[in-house]
Amino acid sequence: MGTEVNEMEFTTTANGIRLPIYMDNHATTPMDPRVLEEMLPYFVEKFGNSASRNHPFGWVAEAAVETARERIAKLIGATAKEIIFTSGATESNNLAIKGVAEMYREKGNHIITEVTEHKAVLDTCKRLEKYGYRVTYLPVQKDGLIDLEDLKRAMDDKTILVSIMAANNEIGILQPIEEIGKLCHERGVLFHTDAVQAVGKVPIDVNKMNIDLASITAHKIYGPKGVGALYVRRKNPRVQLSPLIDGGGHERGMRSGTLNVPGIVGLGKACAIASEEMAKEACKLAGLRNRLRDRIMGRLDETYINGSMEHRLPGNLNISFAYVEGESLLMGINDIAVSSGSACTSATLEPSYVLKALGTGDDLAHSSIRFGLGRFNTEAEVDYVADRLVDTVTRLRELSPLYEMAKEGIDLKSVKWAAEPAGH
């Protein structure tokens, strides 16, 4: 829907909370001022091309890029040479999957992924199907986790790649990456993980977890948009990729194009901060998240958490509020930035495919809200959000014929609903 809003307008409540509150940190995160500070010299003063080998402008840029490479590698237990810079997670996912598919075509044509992956993985796999690859889309269980037995059964002698995300962007579910990696290595199958939501939030160790390829992006970890990385294992096994972009042979020939030096510096700094602060921050976020959950669910009946609470990112909460439609709920809390699995908030007019994959009914998928807590959220904000939510859900339930029917004891599943109106 079109919008003509060009400026952010903030107001402050009596008790000092700035509105609107940002609690959509799975979509993107604000930049950490420390990241911006580190990037600034690389726009005007240290503007060199890191591929320029014969003058100090290039050397300074190259040194900055190599520092960033080391910082990223350190966060995931890799070596600097295994980090390839890209424009972001979508490119990293494309490069990993298409790059392996083309390079290992003679070995096999089978790829395994799961139904709750990000579209950057699913649509990449769908394209490969058009070129003769076979793709298995593993289902997930009610808690959002894949069944490792399903993965074992899906593998055959033509399987070249397994791509399973580390943390889901909607429900924050953490897949058993270490077990998946072990299975893949036992079978000699490469393992790619879209680790965009997990890196910097929960520990990732590419060796311990037998990860061969991992997608990373800066803007989910308080860095700039438009820059990401792909971890590509260099030994045991040495992973080779066909490039998506041909050109000057940058990044060991896997990704040509002049490097986005300021962006890379930002990504490096974001990773350095995460290495230092991740453990403490995870505790803080889990505390805030649980407080939010308790203050909402303690005061409202018929609210449901989507996915496992145990295997979940510390900052994620995804709740369905039965009998209330997600978009109208978002409208009622318009001073809070969160997102919904409701069809009305998506371009496709379909409710969230991730929630559907968990077996959540369409009705509850329409009623879901995703909260993404981040580094800069406070306890006061959490309390404000919980109060606003409880008030709005209560008000909308007063308005909801479904809530009224449920309270009258009518089983909504047994009601024969009128046919769809035209044009839906």
Add this chain to the structure above:
Amino acid sequence: MAYSDKVLDHYSNPRNVGSMDKASTDVGTGLVGAPECGDVMKLQIKVNPLTNVIEDAKFKTFGCGSAIASSSLATEWVKGKTIDEALQIKNTEIVKELALPPVKIHCSVLAEDAIRAAIGDWKKKQGVGVTAEMAAK
């Protein structure tokens, strides 16, 4: 997402929210949409059997802001109209009044359906009522 001021007004201050006794012979109830589709509207009318004038209307809606606004507006519009006049209300008029964008047109269609369903229910009751009375005589 940009909502029109009128949608925001109906969403914040919905008119005629509530329920009437659906068993009453002068009340017609329309329940349209489905929870899986994200929209359910219940619209009720109370009709004067002598004049066929809709004397009161109530609604409850599960749905997006545009669905709530469409049904709220529908109750405002049907009040004071005769049954025949109320049947003339078109979804396109709701679209125009609320400045609904194309993706929200189905909300207005649902509101028109709800009006028709409520009137249909009332008419059915009158038919049944008359038959019962005749049978008693």
